[in-house]
Amino acid sequence: MQYEGVLRKMQTEIASPIQYYMVFKDDFLNVNQVLNKTLKINFIKHQCLNCGNDRPIYRQGFCKSCFFEIPSAGDWIMRPELSTAHLGKEDRDLEYEKKVQLQPHIVYLANSSNIKVGVTRKTQVPTRWIDQGAHEAIEIVEVPNRYLAGITEVALKDHIGDKTNWRKMLTNAIEDENLVEWRSKLKQYIPMEAQEYFLDNNGETHLEFPVLQYPKTVKSLNLSKTPEFEGVLKGIKGQYLIFEDDTVFNVRGSEGYYVALGIH
Structure with a gap:
């Protein structure tokens, strides 16, 4: 399965465990269904959540000029x-x-x-x-x-x-x-x-989170430094994806990053 789009914070639904969704322009992914599968993340470009331009993300998914201008920031x-x-x-x-x-x-x-x-x-x-x-x-x-x-x-x-x-x-x-x-x-x-x-x-x-395995030590994935990553998804907690090798990825902290996701 392949998905592509700009990252926004995952949407959630109360259940036991909580259900998580990545929502893109024309598609969505129930992330719970990816547990124990390999997820590949490729960073393609930036896309400001306000202006849509390919500019470096400053904070909260916005480029610097939008962050200091728009009322929602x-x-x-x-x-x-x-x-x-x-x-x-x-x-x-x-x-x-x-x-x-x-x-x-x-x-x-x-x-x-x-x-x-x-x-x-x-x-x-x-x-x-x-x-x-x-x-x-x-x-x-x-x-x-x-x-x-x-x-x-x-x-x-x-x-x-x-x-x-x-x-x-x-x-x-x-x-x-x-x-x-x-x-x-x-x-x-x-x-x-x-x-x-x-x-x-x-x-x-x-609240009950969908986690099969918690990391022993936390390694944070930064797409600006590591634009390609592949790992087996073991859990979702907060706005983080948790992988088998103890890597964690903050989806909300990566808002405004346009990515391709591959699942196998």
């Missing part, structure tokens, strides 16, 4: 506390920013390598947790806009981490935690503006 994406649409203030495109920022957001705890706090739009639960490779997660607050979620995350970061150790996540060196207890402990640190949105009646969500 504003600083408030990575730092939600910088959101200003609730004040009617524009960053790059107020209509776009209102659409994204002025909707329900969740502040959550996720356990992928360690417990971390994070923010996502309500519509992205549990997709966001899957993308981070979290085997368990729980909501803390549900607020009406991105700004309130951002300041809550900032306040909680003083008491719990906000980063995932991706190597630890991929080797499955994890421990189960009681996230309900953690949520109760952290409640006192939620800003006053968000206290009324605290959630206390929902339980943990548990």
Whole structure:
């Protein structure tokens, strides 16, 4: 089987285990069906997810000029506390920013390598947790806009981490935690503006990933340095493909790379 197209983050579907899909312009691949098969990846060119031009990818699948111009790459994406649409203030495109920022957001705890706090739009639960490779997660607050979620995350970061150790996540060196207890402990640190949105009646969500073999040590595949790679696929976790030789490939980190995929 042969596939060709620009890489975007894999789409997912809740199941036991989670189902993963690579979606291209005219085709899609259920990646779960490639487990225990040989996957060959050939890097052909760059293709910016915004302008479509063959320019080096700067960040998030965009070339440098698009990254600094388009509204979907504003600083408030990575730092939600910088959101200003609730004040009617524009960053790059107020209509776009209102659409994204002025909707329900969740502040959550996720356990992928360690417990971390994070923010996502309500519509992205549990997709966001899957993308981070979290085997368990729980909501803390549900607020009406991105700004309130951002300041809550900032306040909680003083008491719990906000980063995932991706190597630890991929080797499955994890421990189960009681996230309900953690949520109760952290409640006192939620800003006053968000206290009324605290959630206390929902339980943990548990996620199962399609992994047959975890790597003992992690070797990361970079298509810019290694434009051709071939290996037996042994698992999918977060947005990573895991191969038999302990190589891992971050699909989301390679957005904007146009590739050919061969499966045999």
